Amino acid sequence: MTDLTLAPNIAGPDDFYAELLAAHEGLTKAESDALNARLILILANHVGDREALRRALAAARHPGTDEA
Amino acid sequence: MTKIFEMPLYPYTRTADQDAAAPVRHTAMIVGAGPVGLAAAIDLAEQGVPVVVLDDNDRVSFGSRAICFAKRQLEILDRLGCGQPMVDKGVVWNLGKVFFGDRRVYDFNLLPEEGHHRPAFINLQQYHLEDRLVARVRDLQRQGAEIELRGGNRVQAVDDLGDRVRLGIDTPEGPYTVETDWLIACDGAGSPIRSMLDLDFVGRVFEDNFLIADVVMEAEFPTERWFWFDPPFNPGQSALLHKQPDGVWRIDLQLGWDIDKEEEKTPERVIPRLRQMLGDEVAFELEWVSIYTFQCRRMERFRHNRVIFAGDSAHQVSPFGARGANSGIQDADNLAWKLGLVIQGRAPEGLLDSYDAERIAAADENILNSTRSTDFITPKSEISRLFRDAVLDLSEHYDFARPLVNSGRLSLPSVYDGSPLNADDALEGGPARTRPGAPCPDAPAGEGYLLDRLGGAFTILTLDAEAPERVSEAGIDAARVALSAGDDPTGALAERYLGAARSAIYLIRPDQHVAGRWPAYDEARIRAAIRRATGQE
Missing domain, CATH: 3.50.50.60 (FAD/NAD(P)-binding domain)
Structure with a gap:
């Protein structure tokens, strides 16, 4: 069974958050949506593990339930 | 003519x-x-x-x-x-190109596996x-x-x-x-x-129309499958160009849902559409035009x-x-x-x-495969189109996105896993692709190919194993085809039928699907497998 990491795992959380927002700066809503879609696909491929991805999808869809 | x-x-x-x-x-x-x-x-x-x-x-x-x-x-x-x-x-074709908008995002080669008689x-x-x-x-x-x-x-x-x-x-x-x-x-x-x-x-109706045209032309297009997502000549829709024999080309153009089908089928509408796609300098003649919708x-x-x-x-x-x-x-x-x-x-x-x-x-x-292709080619919601376009954008730059592009997953035969006709898989180390229920993959065998040796009757295929030349059980005759791993110097036969096993006996149905397999000949089990494969158990 693959665990999905839901404990803090990013060093420098404030910096990362700022980078995430900066990536969207100056973009229209449509461009931002497209960026997010690309980002999800890139990260999903990086994770690769289908079970971890399933758990991530469940955690995003229903935060706080046991499925993740 | x-x-x-x-x-x-x-x-x-x-x-x-x-x-x-x-x-x-x-x-x-x-x-x-x-x-x-x-x-x-x-x-x-x-x-x-x-x-x-x-x-x-x-x-x-x-x-x-x-x-x-x-x-x-x-x-x-x-x-x-x-x-x-x-x-x-x-x-025969192996090469494909995928276009998105006005960009050619990538090419692919189906690279057929070696050691098959047929392409x-x-x-x-x-x-x-x-x-x-x-x-x-x-x-x-x-x-x-x-x-x-x-x-x-x-x-x-x-x-x-x-x-x-x-x-x-x-x-x-x-x-x-x-x-x-x-x-x-x-x-x-x-x-x-x-x-x-x-x-x-019953099933799912897809609200879309496709124009399908057979066009005769002497064009320089290579023998490849070209697929366009959202091309300039058919904005927001898809298009396919594929070569057939006799200088005939198949063109598929997605038209959307709210169209006048009779009107769209007329040469006055079709020819300008094709001209936009093929360019003004290409001479072509329409052989056949149809508009279809489909259901799964x-x-x-x-x-x-x-x-x-x-x-x-x-x-x-x-x-x-x-x-x-x-x-x-x-x-x-x-x-x-x-x-x-x-x-x-x-x-x-x-x-x-x-x-x-x-x-x-x-x-x-x-139905599952073709529904998924259809959802990719003709996204029906905003978010579905967003991800589709993201996949295509990324496919131009990154290999990882290319397997996600779905312009049709081309037909492969089903494995009849769980079929009531299958015997248990008793070949330890045997390849998964030749498990009971699977269609026999071709392989070189001596001067020719394996499938040509199997024919259309029950067969006992032996690989480096002994067995009688013929087994008759419950009205069914199964003749032996005896092969050795050495009959194929390329190793494909052994890779496809032996895997980690040293010897194997396969019972093969008339449709060339595997009914059962064992490491060595076992009279009682072969007979039981023949009865099972013919609904007599």
Whole structure:
């Protein structure tokens, strides 16, 4: 069974958050949506593990339930 | 020049049935002389079963229709004695290009696996395929087989009489009645037989229209499959260009839902559309134009007592992935040997229920694949289009996104996992691809290829193992084909049939699917597997 990491795992959380927002700066809503879609696909491929991805999808869809 | 699809190939002629005092009773009748009906008829005739094919028309299909035939189907046609003429005529292709907007985002090469007699795919117009199937029927007739093609015979009524089926048939000279022990309905997606029996056909409708055009041109386009998402010449929609024999090109253009179909089919509308796509300098001539919509659906059951549905009459898929005619030919391949054994009294009727089990699972697999392709090609929600476009954008730059691009997952044969006909998999270390239920992959064997050695009867394939030359069990004869890993210096035979095992015995069905496999010959288990594979257990 693959665990999905839901404990803090990013060093420098404030910096990362700022980078995430900066990536969207100056973009229209449509461009931002497209960026997010690309980002999800890139990260999903990086994770690769289908079970971890399933758990991530469940955690995003229903935060706080046991499925993740 | 007269086109092949304009020539009557099996014109109506009067038969003795029409002058009989009481309805003549036949053994097997097939409705529909398309690829599925003809393949089933040839298969039955080769087993010595008399068969009559009825068709309301008298010629091959109008327009190219199905154009892409996969390796497994060519292997089935080889078994039916007409694979070579298809391959000789067909166009072999491996390369594809994917375009998004005005950019070519990537190229692919299907890189077919080595060590197979047949290519991964050929492109061949359905009318050429049917023409060669009809030629095979004529060959069999000359050899004395009882196989008959009746053009101009339209079935008007069908009655299940329990132990037989009664058909009312209309002809240019008026109606007549016949009876048949078995009826195979290969009469297409709009199956009149299915309607007459008032049977269900439910599934998902896709609200989209596609313009399909066969264009004759002397163009420099290479022999490749070109697929466009959202091209400048068809904004917001998709397009496909694919080469067929005789300088004919298949063009598919997605048109959307709210269109005037009759208007869009006129040359005044079609030619400017194609000109936009092909450029002003390309000279072309329209051979055939049609507009289609599609559904993904299947019947709940394919066998209804003595009426059995095969091909589009039983299940319908979107055209993406070439799973229509290809899966229909596999239906015929699956059904014909079972029906042959039942008709010859060598297997119980219950064997036919395994046709339902195996081919319904295959239909579900095809529907799943073609539905997914359709969702990718024609996204139906904002978010679905967002991800689709993101995949295409990324595919231009990163390899990882390319497997996510889905412009049709091309037809592969189903593995009948969980089939009631399968014996347990007893070959430790055996390759997964040849597990019970799997179609036998081809491999080099001596001077030729394995599948040509298997033929169309039960076979005991031995690899570096001893076994009797013939086993007869419960009315079934299985002859041995003895091979050794050394018969294929490339190692493909061993890789595909031995894996980590040192020796193997395979029981192979007449449709060349694996029924069971063992490390060594075990008389009792082989006999049990033969009984099981023929519904006698």
